[in-house]
Amino acid sequence: MLRYVTTNPGKVREAERYLPDGSVERLDFDYPEIQAAELGPIAAQGAREAYRHAGEPVLVDDAGMFVEGLDGFPGPYSSYVEETLGIERVHDIAADLADRRAAFRCVLGYCDGDGFAASPDPVDRGDRDAAAAAGPDGEGGRDGEDGGVERGDVETLPVKLFEGYVPGRIVAPRGEGGFGYDPIFEHDGETFAEMDTDRKNAVSHRGRALEKFAEWYADR
Ligand code: ITT
Ligand code: NA
Numbered sequence: 200m201l202r203y204v205t206t207n208p209g210k211v212r213e214a215e216r217y218l219p220d221g222s223v224e225r226l227d228f229d230y231p232e233i234q235a236a237e238l239g240p241i242a243a244q245g246a247r248e249a250y251r252h253a254g255e256p257v258l259v260d261d262a263g264m265f266v267e268g269l270d271g272f273p274g275p276y277s278s279y280v281e282e283t284l285g286i287e288r289v290h291d292i293a294a295d296l297a298d299r300r301a302a303f304r305c306v307l308g309y310c311d312g313d314g315f316a317a318s319p320d321p322v323d324r325g326d327r328d329a330a331a332a333a334g335p336d337g338e339g340g341r342d343g344e345d346g347g348v349e350r351g352d353v354e355t356l357p358v359k360l361f362e363g364y365v366p367g368r369i370v371a372p373r374g375e376g377g378f379g380y381d382p383i384f385e386h387d388g389e390t391f392a393e394m395d396t397d398r399k400n401a402v403s404h405r406g407r408a409l410e411k412f413a414e415w416y417a418d419r
Pocket of ligand 1: 204205206207210228229260261262263264277278279281282303377378379380381391403405
């Protein structure tokens with residue numbers, strides 16, 4: 200079973216359309232997120248933390264909205280800005296800009312511990328073997344601090360990344376669907392909140408990333 204590790208059920212609703220029925224289940228876990236200027240390293244480290252917690256294959260999803268006229272803000276800080284300012288004030292700020300173009304980006308990070316024992320890294324050989332032996336198939340993979348993967352080894356777990364991007368522009372809020380910034384993000388004349396899930400998936404950052412992931416996952 201693949202776990203989509205996220206606190207955000209909206210992400211999983213979209214992801215389910217790309218994966219065989221019953222092959223993915225949401226795991227509601229708020230893994231520790233590093234602060235970085237790029238989504239890639241955040242997703243990679245998040246996937247490692249999520250795998251360490253879950254002890255089975257995980258997919259994490261780090262996304263953000265990047266406003267051109269604000270040099271990409273809020274970008275990797277999108278979650279914090281949604282919680283603090285709220286999307287209406289993000290729209291108000293963007294409304295004063297000459298350039299209201301924006302983009303959503305999504306980076307998916309997949310980690311299943313595979314290739315861990317074999318990966319050439321500076322981790323002490325003995326520790327690594329012990330961690331690998333107790334890995335996802337061993338006992339205690341879900342026991343957090345006492346789980347199969349030792350704290351010091353988390354940094355070296357291999358992660359596969361998949362990216363997606365969609366251009367659009369900031370508009371006054373419209374629509375009831377989707378989540379997050381969807382009401383203020385317009386693509387092709389419609390906001391993401393005015394689209395149903397299939398229509399959003401067909402053009403969205405997450406849809407593009409999931410498409411790449413699903414193809415790779417099917418013949419890995
Ligand atoms: P998890 O980290 O638990 O997965 P989250 O909602 O905090 O959930 P992110 O860290 O990726 O997710 O935060 C991304 C921010 O961008 C957050 O405010 C989301 O609401 C927003 N966001 C992500 N994908 C979006 C989408 O497809 N449409 C609109 N807003 C989106
Ligand atoms: Na997050």
